[in-house]
Structure formats: structure tokens, C-alpha cells
Amino acid sequence: MGPIARFKRSIIQLLAALLYNLNFEGFATGTIYQGDTKGVCVPGLNCYSCPGAIGACPIGSLQAALVASDQRLPLYIIGTILAFGALLGRTVCGWLCPFGFIQDLLDKVPLPKIRKGAWSRAFSWGKYVILFGLVIVAPIVLLNATGIGTPAFCAYLCPAGTLEAGIPLVAMNEDLRFMLGALFDWKVGVLVALLAVSLFVYRPFCRFFCPLGALYSFFNRFALLRYRVDEEACTSCGACLDVCKVDIRRVSDRECIQCGACVTSCKTSAIRFSLRDMLANNLHIDGSRRDDAPSEREEQRS
Amino acid sequence: MIRTARSNAHRALGLVLALALSLAALAGCSAPAAETDRGSAGSSGSANENGSAQAQKKAKVEEGVEAPDFEFETMDGQTAELSDYRGKVVVLTFWATWCGYCMRDMPELDKIDQAFDSVQIVAINRGDRNADAQAKAEELGYDFAWGLDEDGAIEALYPASGIPYTVVIDENGVVSTVFAGSAQDMYSYLEMAVTKAGA
Numbered sequence: 001m002g003p004i005a006r007f008k009r010s011i012i013q014l015l016a017a018l019l020y021n022l023n024f025e026g027f028a029t030g031t032i033y034q035g036d037t038k039g040v041c042v043p044g045l046n047c048y049s050c051p052g053a054i055g056a057c058p059i060g061s062l063q064a065a066l067v068a069s070d071q072r073l074p075l076y077i078i079g080t081i082l083a084f085g086a087l088l089g090r091t092v093c094g095w096l097c098p099f100g101f102i103q104d105l106l107d108k109v110p111l112p113k114i115r116k117g118a119w120s121r122a123f124s125w126g127k128y129v130i131l132f133g134l135v136i137v138a139p140i141v142l143l144n145a146t147g148i149g150t151p152a153f154c155a156y157l158c159p160a161g162t163l164e165a166g167i168p169l170v171a172m173n174e175d176l177r178f179m180l181g182a183l184f185d186w187k188v189g190v191l192v193a194l195l196a197v198s199l200f201v202y203r204p205f206c207r208f209f210c211p212l213g214a215l216y217s218f219f220n221r222f223a224l225l226r227y228r229v230d231e232e233a234c235t236s237c238g239a240c241l242d243v244c245k246v247d248i249r250r251v252s253d254r255e256c257i258q259c260g261a262c263v264t265s266c267k268t269s270a271i272r273f274s275l276r277d278m279l280a281n282n283l284h285i286d287g288s289r290r291d292d293a294p295s296e297r298e299e300q301r302s
Numbered sequence: 303m304i305r306t307a308r309s310n311a312h313r314a315l316g317l318v319l320a321l322a323l324s325l326a327a328l329a330g331c332s333a334p335a336a337e338t339d340r341g342s343a344g345s346s347g348s349a350n351e352n353g354s355a356q357a358q359k360k361a362k363v364e365e366g367v368e369a370p371d372f373e374f375e376t377m378d379g380q381t382a383e384l385s386d387y388r389g390k391v392v393v394l395t396f397w398a399t400w401c402g403y404c405m406r407d408m409p410e411l412d413k414i415d416q417a418f419d420s421v422q423i424v425a426i427n428r429g430d431r432n433a434d435a436q437a438k439a440e441e442l443g444y445d446f447a448w449g450l451d452e453d454g455a456i457e458a459l460y461p462a463s464g465i466p467y468t469v470v471i472d473e474n475g476v477v478s479t480v481f482a483g484s485a486q487d488m489y490s491y492l493e494m495a496v497t498k499a500g501a
Binding site for chain 1: 310311312314315316319320322323364400402403405406461462463464480481482483484485491
């Protein structure tokens with residue numbers, strides 16, 4: 001991806017982080033926003049309890065709904081996640097997630113980087129384990145065992161929650177501090193460890209731990225807004241796989257975070273964002289070429 | 303400027319986000335009013351810039367401050383006031399039937415109530431319909447001063463980011479300790495707090 005395009009993605013990531021957290025006064029007072037928009041999920045991993053948050057976290061909401069709902073399936077939250085997935089897939093990860101953004105920034109620090117390999121491809125399964133184990137099963141098990149449906153991912157793992165919510169709230173609101181104990185120490189430890197690892201490994205949380213990324217990954221191959229490979233132009237040279245920092249086997253597969261770093265590596269310009277093609281009227285919505293699309297020669301000239 | 307296809311996509315995405323940002327910024331401007339729009343007379347109107355207008359209208363509930371007095375509806379339709387319990391150490395707690403940690407606190411509160419003669423538990427419901435709150439109070443059967451707050455007037459005086467929210471008030475009506483939550487061994491914290499308040 002060219003430097004200007006990379007900068008634009010960073011700007012959008014920053015805008016998204018600000019958009020999710022417009023309640024700036026919450027940081028000053030150590031309280032959370034309680035208006036009506038908190039009933040709407042933001043697409044990225046942004047803690048409901050972040051003092052600035054004006055929306056809800058999809059993963060937090062999913063856990064809460066699983067143990068609170070009288071219905072068998074929490075339809076509203078599942079529908080919301082389906083909608084984000086179908087529209088964006090893991091474009092959320094690459095463009096609209098504040099915690100992804102923080103890891104991107106840490107990656108810019110000039111330290112030796114540990115490249116991907118078989119080890120990282122293996123660890124990439126971790127996020128599905130966490131999705132199934134901590135987000136879906138654990139709250140239900142805990143509800144039956146203790147009478148309280150603890151959102152296990154939020155409570156025991158989520159570093160985004162610790163960074164955005166736990167630490168700011170505890171710093172500003174002394175009435176919370178009596179509860180601090182081993183669990184808080186553990187959560188802060190997890191956060192510090194992940195931030196430290198992010199200096200040497202690209203986006204470790206997104207690749208190995210994030211249950212939201214795991215959910216969106218199911219949609220990544222067919223989301224409306226994502227990078228696509230023009231199979232006619234692709235020569236299978238593998239340049240995109242080489243330059244990619246996560247563990248894709250193909251562009252836009254379940255590991256792809258839609259960051260676009262592969263685009264400039266392609267010598268035949270086969271990798272394009274789906275929106276561009278639709279706007280330029282070259283492709284139908286399903287990726288097939290329109291009959292009235294200009295020929296490739298004309299395209300290269302324009 | 304050469305409009306590459308890629309920058310078209312980015313421009314469109316940026317436009318959409320800018321639009322959404324502007325809309326949300328408008329929503330965000332009214333954020334401070336949201337906390338008190340559930341019925342507290344008059345304090346929701348002018349708080350537009352930030353929370354400071356709201357803060358001037360009522361003092362933050364913290365140690366050393368006089369606990370705001372209020373009238374509440376009891377479970378059998380009578381009314382009572384917080385100040386009725388002056389002379390006792392009041393453990394004022396806000397709870398809901400769907401709040402797991404509030405329900406976990408209930409037996410602990412009862413134990414404190416039994417252990418200290420001069421302690422009075424005032425348990426005001428927050429976030430339930432009256433019928434549900436009444437049913438739960440009857441089911442639990444504890445000898446608390448149960449109260450209802452369906453219109454949120456009391457919540458406006460004791461705002462909190464969540465429940466359980468417990469305020470320990472000394473015999474003179476002054477706030478002694480505030481617990482913004484519940485811990486595993488809540489009894490020991492309550493015991494320390496009521497002792498500190500003079501029970």
C-alpha cells in the first residue's frame with residue numbers, strides 16, 4: 001500500500017475510534033454514558049464501559065444477551081453482528097477497530113519484528129477457541145453454576161476493556177477501588193503483555209485472541225466491502241502472500257484483516273477494493289465482470 | 303490530481319465516516335442530558351455544553367457530603383423519606399431483580415442488618431417495573447426499608463454508572479462511604495463501613 005493510502009487508513013481508524021467514544025466528559029468524571037445510543041453496537045471492539053463510549057461492544061453484548069435473554073437466541077445482537085459481517089467482514093478489523101489501531105501504531109515502533117510462520121498460523125486458531133469457550137460457553141456455564149452470567153471474555157481476558165474502561169474508570173472514580181484485587185492485576189498483566197508483544201509481533205491480539213475477528217472471519221470471503229482478487233488478472237505469483245503480515249493463504253480469506261498492504265505488491269493490479277469496482281461500474285456486486293465494462297487497455301489508460 | 307480507483311474507494315469511505323461522525327457529534331452534544339432525562343424535574347434542559355451545568359445543580363455524592371434527602375414509595379404504597387432514618391446508620395443501596403451482583407449482596411445486607419442494631423437498610427429499586435420489584439422484595443422477605451423509583455427521581459440524585467450502588471450514611475445524614483459495585487466478601491466491607499459510620 002502506498003504511503004498516502006496507508007495514511008488514509010490510519011485517519012479512518014482514528015476517526016472511528018473518536019466516533020465510538022464521543023463522550024469525552026466521561027473520562028474527566030470517571031462515569032459511563034447512559035444515553036439511548038448505548039443500545040446500538042459499534043462494529044469494532046470498543047468496551048461498553050469505556051467512559052467515552054456512546055455505543056455498545058458487540059462481543060460484550062453477545063455475552064450479556066446469551067445469559068440474560070428469555071428467548072433461546074438473542075436475535076437483536078446476532079442480527080447486528082450478521083449485518084456488520086455481511087457488510088464489512090474483517091474490514092472492521094483493518095479500518096474500524098480502535099484496539100487494532102493501537103496495535104498498528106505499536107507495530108510502527110522500530111524494533112526487530114518476528115515474522116509470521118507455521119507457529120503463527122497455528123496460533124491463529126486461538127481466536128476461535130476463545131470465541132467458543134469464553135464468549136459462548138463460559139457465560140452459560142457460569143450462570144448455571146453461580147447464578148450470575150459473567151461475561152467471561154470481558155471479565156477474564158479483554159485487553160481493550162482494561163485499557164479503555166478498567167484503567168480510566170478506576171483512575172478517576174475512587175468508589176470503585178475497593179473491588180481491586182487479583183483479577184484486576186491479571187487483566188492489567190494481560191494488557192501489558194499484549195502491548196509489549198505488539199512491539200515485536202504484528203497485531204497479536206487480532207490474529208490469535210480476538211473473538212470478534214473470529215466472528216467476522218466467517219464473512220470475510222463474501223462481505224460487500226472488502227479487497228478482491230481479479231482472477232483474470234492474477235498470475236498466482238504469491239507476491240501478496242509474501243508482503244502480507246498476517247497468516248493468509250489467499251487475499252480476503254479468514255485471516256485477512258483487509259488492510260490493503262498487498263495491493264501495491266501486485267504487478268497486474270489484480271487486488272482491488274470491492275467498492276472501487278462497483279463505483280467504477282466494472283463489476284457486478286458479486287464480482288463478475290459487467291458486459292459494458294471498459295476493456296483492460298482502456299482501464300490502464302484511465 | 304489523478305483519481306486512481308483506489309482513492310475513489312477511500313474517498314467514499316471517508317465521506318461516509320465523516321457524515322456519521324457529524325451525526326454522532328450532534329448526538330454526543332446531548333449526552334449529558336441523557337443521564338437525568340428520566341423524570342428529574344428541570345435539570346435536563348440546560349446541560350448542553352458538558353456536564354458542568356448538571357454538576358452545579360447537585361453535589362457529587364461522596365464522603366463528607368450531606369446525603370441528598372428524598373421521598374420514596376414503599377412496597378405497600380405508603381411514602382417515606384430518607385431523613386426518617388436520621389439517628390441510625392443508613393445503608394442505602396440501589397438494586398434490580400436482573401442484577402446478579404445486587405442479588406448476591408442481599409443476604410450480606412441482611413446479615414449486617416441483623417448484626418448491628420443501629421443499622422437500617424434502605425433498598426431502592428432501580429430499573430425494574432414496580433410489580434417485579436415488589437414481587438422480589440416479598441420473595442426475599444428481608445426486613446429492609448424497600449423502596450421504588452420508577453420515574454428515576456431518586457436516581458437523578460444518586461447517579462451511578464451501574465448497580466449495585468451502595469452509600470453508607472452516618473446518623474447525621476452525612477455520607478461516610480460509597481461502594482460503586484460489589485466485591486466477593488462484601489460483608490467485611492459493609493462491616494468496616496458501618497463501623498466507620500458509628501454503628
